[in-house]
Amino acid sequence: MTPAAAARWLDPDQWRMRRRSAMRALLSHYVLNGASCAFGLFLVSAVMQGLFGHAAAAAAVVGVIASIPRIRQLPRAAKPCTW
Secondary structure, three states: OOHHHHHHHHOHHHHHHHHHHHHHHHOOHHHHHHHHHHHHHHHHHHHHHHHHOHHHHHHHHHHHHHHHHHHOOOOOOOOOOOO
C-alpha cells in the first residue's frame, strides 16, 4: 500500500463516505427482500413441520422456493418492471 493510499484509508472524511456506501448497500431493496424471503422460508418450514411433519414441510419449502423469485419488489423511484 502506498503512503497516499494509507493516508486516504485513515482519513475520517473517507470513513463517512465508506460508511454511507456500506449502509446504502446493506439497506438496499435486494438485501431487505432476501432477508424477508429467508425469514418467510424459515417460518413456513417451521410451521409445516410442527403441524404436519417432515414430508409436508419439505413439499411446502419447495413451493416457497419456487415462488420467491416472483416476490421481488422494486423501489418506487425505479422504472416499472416490464418482464
